Amino acid sequence: MKTPISAIPKFTLRFAGLFMLVLCGFNLHAAQTVITSKGTLVGAQLPDSKVVAFKGIPFATPPTGTLRWQSPQPMKAWHGKRDATNFADQCMQLPLFSDMKFRSSGVSEDCLYLNVWTPSTAPTKSLPVLLYFYGGGFAAGDGSEPRYDGASMAENDMIVITANYRLGIFGLLAHPQLSAKTTYDGSGNYTFMDQIAALKWTVKNIAAFGGDSNRITIAGESAGSLSVSALMASPLSKDLIAGAIGESGSLVGPTLRIISLNEAEQTGEKLSAALGSEQPLSIKELRKMPAKELLDRSTEAGFQWFLPTIDKHVFPASPQQLFSQNLQAQVPLLAGNNSQEGSYSQIIGKGNEDGNITKAHYIAAIKKLYPEQYKRVLALYPASTSEKIMDAAQALASDRFISFSTWNWMDLATEKSKQPGFYYEYSHIRPAPLLIDGEQNSNKETGARGAVHSAEIEYALGNLDTHNVYHWNKDDYKVSDIMQSYFVNFIKTGNPNGETLPKWPLFSEGKQININVETKAEDIKYLRKRYEFHRQYYSLK
Numbered sequence: 001m002k003t004p005i006s007a008i009p010k011f012t013l014r015f016a017g018l019f020m021l022v023l024c025g026f027n028l029h030a031a032q033t034v035i036t037s038k039g040t041l042v043g044a045q046l047p048d049s050k051v052v053a054f055k056g057i058p059f060a061t062p063p064t065g066t067l068r069w070q071s072p073q074p075m076k077a078w079h080g081k082r083d084a085t086n087f088a089d090q091c092m093q094l095p096l097f098s099d100m101k102f103r104s105s106g107v108s109e110d111c112l113y114l115n116v117w118t119p120s121t122a123p124t125k126s127l128p129v130l131l132y133f134y135g136g137g138f139a140a141g142d143g144s145e146p147r148y149d150g151a152s153m154a155e156n157d158m159i160v161i162t163a164n165y166r167l168g169i170f171g172l173l174a175h176p177q178l179s180a181k182t183t184y185d186g187s188g189n190y191t192f193m194d195q196i197a198a199l200k201w202t203v204k205n206i207a208a209f210g211g212d213s214n215r216i217t218i219a220g221e222s223a224g225s226l227s228v229s230a231l232m233a234s235p236l237s238k239d240l241i242a243g244a245i246g247e248s249g250s251l252v253g254p255t256l257r258i259i260s261l262n263e264a265e266q267t268g269e270k271l272s273a274a275l276g277s278e279q280p281l282s283i284k285e286l287r288k289m290p291a292k293e294l295l296d297r298s299t300e301a302g303f304q305w306f307l308p309t310i311d312k313h314v315f316p317a318s319p320q321q322l323f324s325q326n327l328q329a330q331v332p333l334l335a336g337n338n339s340q341e342g343s344y345s346q347i348i349g350k351g352n353e354d355g356n357i358t359k360a361h362y363i364a365a366i367k368k369l370y371p372e373q374y375k376r377v378l379a380l381y382p383a384s385t386s387e388k389i390m391d392a393a394q395a396l397a398s399d400r401f402i403s404f405s406t407w408n409w410m411d412l413a414t415e416k417s418k419q420p421g422f423y424y425e426y427s428h429i430r431p432a433p434l435l436i437d438g439e440q441n442s443n444k445e446t447g448a449r450g451a452v453h454s455a456e457i458e459y460a461l462g463n464l465d466t467h468n469v470y471h472w473n474k475d476d477y478k479v480s481d482i483m484q485s486y487f488v489n490f491i492k493t494g495n496p497n498g499e500t501l502p503k504w505p506l507f508s509e510g511k512q513i514n515i516n517v518e519t520k521a522e523d524i525k526y527l528r529k530r531y532e533f534h535r536q537y538y539s540l541k
Contacts, residue, residue, distance in 0.1 A: 032044055032045055032052050033081070034054065034208050034209055036057070036205045037204055038075060038078060039077050039078040039079070039080075039081075040080070042081050042082065042083055042084055043085060043116075049151060050121060051117050051119055051154045051155060052118055052119075053115070053151065054116040055084055055087045055088070055115045055116075056088035057113055058075055058112065059112055059113065059198050059201040060075055060112040060197050061073040061112075062110035062112065063110075063112060063170070063194075064109050064110055064291075066287060068170065068287045069170075069173060069175075069187070069190060069287070071190065071197075072112055087102075087103050087104040087105070087115065087143070088108075088110075088111060089105060089106045089108035089110065089111050090102055090104050090107045090108070090144070091108075091109075091142070091164050091170065091171070092108070092167060092168070092291050092292075092295050093140045093141070093167050094140070094299065094304075096136070096137070099454065100141065101146055102142050102145060103144040103146065104142055104144040108291070112164060112165075112194055113143075113163075113164055114162065114163040114164065114201070115162050116150075116159065116161050117149075117159065117160045117161075118154060118159045118210055119154055119157060119158075119159075121157075121210075122159065122210020124210070126210070126211070126212040127157055127158050127210050127211050127212060128158045128159070128212060128215040128217065128491050129158065129159045129161065129202060129206055129211045129215060129216045130159070130160045130219060130491050131161045131198065131216055132148055132150070132160065132161065132162050132163075132218075132220060133163065133165065133195060133218070133219070133223075133227045134220065134221070134224050135220065135222030135223045135224045135248075136222070137222070137256065138167055138168065138191055138223045138307075138308075139167050141223070141224075143162030146463060146467040147457045147458045148162050148461065148463070149461070149466045150461075152461060152462030152466070153484070153487075153491075156488045158488070158492065159206060159210065161198070161202060163195065163198035165191050165192075165194035165198070165227075166191055167191065168295070168304065169295065169298050169306060170190070171190045171191035171194070172189065172264075172306035172307065172308065173187075173188060173271070174189075174261060174264035174265050174267070174268050174309050175268030175269065175272065175283055176269065177283040178283055179261070179265060182313070184311070184312045184313040185312065186261050186309070186312040186313050187264075187265070187268075187309070187311060188261070188264050188306075188309035188311050189308060189309055189311045189313070191308070192231070193236075195230075196234070196236050196237045196314075199218065199231065199237055199241070200240065203240055215242050216240065216241050216243075217243035217244065217245060218241050218243075218245070219245035219246070219247070220246065221247035221248055221456075221457050222247070222248050222453065223249070223256065225246035225247050225248050225249040225406070226249050226308075228244050228245065228250075229246060229250035229251045230308065230315075230319060231244075231329075232244050232323075232328045232331070232333075232413070233251070233315065233322040233323060233327070234314050235316065236314060237329075238328060239329070241329055241331055242494070243331050243332045243333070243490065243491065244331055244332070244333050245333075245334045245335065245491075246335035246409065247335070247336070247457070248336075248403075248406060249405055249406055250319075250335075250406055250408065251405075252319050252323055252405060252409045252412060252540070253320075253404050253405030253409070253538065253540060254400065254401075254405060255400070255402060256308075258315065258318055258319060259307045259309055260309070261309055261311055261312065264309040264311075267303070267306070270303075271298060271301070271303045274298075274302070275297055275298065275301060323409070324412055326416040326417060330418070331419055331494075332419050332422075332490070332495070333420075333421045333422070334421075334422045334486075334487075335406055335421075335422075336423050336424030336426060337398065337406050337407075337425060337426070338398075338425070338426045338427070338451040338453060338454075338455055338456055339398075339425055339426065339427035339451045340398065340448060340449055340450030340451055341401050341402050341452075342397025342399075342400065342401040342453075343394060343397055344389075344392075344393035344394040344397060345393075346393075347365050347366075347394075347397050348361055348365045348393050349365065357386045357389050357390060358389075359383070359384060359389065361389070362389045362392070366378055366381075373533075373537070376533060377396070377533070380529060380530045381395060390449065391449075399534060401453075404531055407423070407527060407531050408534075408535065408540065410423050410507055414507055414508055419494075421506065421508065422490070422495075422507060423507040423512040423524070424486075424514070425512055426451050426455070426456040426483070426515045426516075427514055427515065428451055428459070428475075428476075428515065428517065429450065429451060429455075430448070430452070430455045430476075431470050431471040432470065432471055433470050434468075434470060435469075456515075458480070459476070459479055459480040459483045459484070460483045460487055461484065462484040464477060464480050479515065479516065479517060482501065482519050483515050485498060485500075485501055486498075489501075496513075501519075502520055503521060510523060510524060510525040510528075511523055511524060512524045
């Protein structure tokens with residue numbers, strides 16, 4: 001017969017509670033210590049904050065030597081206490097984007113590490129979790145970037161994780177010799193396997209930090225957003241998440257499309273041939289090449305950008321097919337785009353950037369891009385005056401680059417699913433940078449006609465002060481408070497709405513929220529005609 005709780009002495013209950021907290025991972029005498037499945041970590045309490053940060057936590061064996069171009073392997077446990085106060089190295093990459101500022105010490109092939117920010121009060125709770133993946137075209141990026149810092153979100157009683165993943169040739173190379181060695185006869189997609197390994201690490205270990213493994217929301221921007229759509233679609237990860245946030249882009253549409261295994265393997269063979277002097281280099285020879293030499297030589301040979309692959313493992317079919325068949329994770333989705341993902345000059349040409357743009361310029365540009373369907377495109381993106389032509393061309397450039405793929409993802413994910421979808425446009429124009437060409441800038445106009453690609457990250461994650469490289473003003477802080485509040489609510493409840501926020505309607509109602517100083521809901525039923533054209537144009541449906 002079980003002893004009723006009322007009959008157990010209170011001091012015994014207190015002792016049992018303390019004992020369980022220690023077992024769960026936190027040392028109550030030093031809140032910066034956590035016991036994970038592989039060993040003890042020592043983090044650091046952040047100054048003037050209730051947040052404790054644990055940086056540079058390994059979640060897989062270093063993918064070096066013979067483990068290059070293999071799925072991430074389980075790592076061995078360590079003895080003693082492991083210092084977790086510094087970011088680990090970035091994954092192999094070149095300095096491609098000027099807006100990327102890293103706090104990690106260097107670049108290395110040994111890069112499969114993640115970072116955790118958790119409230120010091122977390123041991124007594126079971127908090128929601130945000131796992132965030134950086135952008136960078138699958139060729140650059142790192143979890144140490146200040147704009148991705150997790151402290152601000154963690155202040156809202158949640159646990160935040162940023163995770164590194166292999167990039168470029170190290171993360172996406174496919175090759176017949178690699179495929180021949182796998183049980184599924186495919187290769188490539190190590191990028192996503194790393195992300196899935198980080199997700200599985202989170203499921204297994206997050207309780208030690210005070211988190212709930214059943215309340216993990218994955219999120220990301222640009223390539224990180226594509227990654228979220230990938231993990232929603234993949235049978236290897238779809239059952240491990242509770243929600244998804246995508247900022248600009250998905251794998252169910254251009255530009256960073258997914259390719260067939262055959263096409264990817266052909267690229268791998270061309271690379272092997274390009275790097276060999278008399279005959280193609282074998283995978284064994286490529287694995288022996290130092291990482292920096294491999295990166296430099298492949299880039300010089302014209303192999304810098306690699307694409308995801310339908311590898312029969314991470315993706316048994318294309319994400320488009322998986323979403324169309326409603327086989328993706330059945331979870332709430334929040335996704336959207338910025339108002340200037342692309343520039344009008346990408347449509348009209350750089351020779352017409354002086355603002356003296358005529359309708360003839362516009363029609364000629366559309367005829368060149370869509371010779372057989374230009375009349376339909378002009379009807380979908382109508383314009384007459386110079387200003388409206390720039391607006392229309394900007395919208396078309398944005399759609400061609402990334403906006404259509406985000407909408408397509410949202411539409412497919414919510415078409416048959418019973419889970420809610422929330423769509424946004426972020427339109428707040430970021431102020432000028434503090435420095436221009438090394439000299440102090442007096443907050444001149446940026447020249448932007450909308451919110452450019454990636455401009456929302458600092459706002460959404462509450463990191464204006466962490467990423468203090470712009471002339472932030474009161475409007476910026478207002479927009480950040482709104483967008484971060486939406487994100488916090490969604491991560492906690494699966495719904496972004498809150499009492500003090502403008503009402504965010506469902507995507508299924510044909511509406512979106514426009515996030516700006518004056519945030520408001522908007523009707524977007526007109527987008528369906530525009531995007532049905534793109535579906536047909538790209539043969540997606």
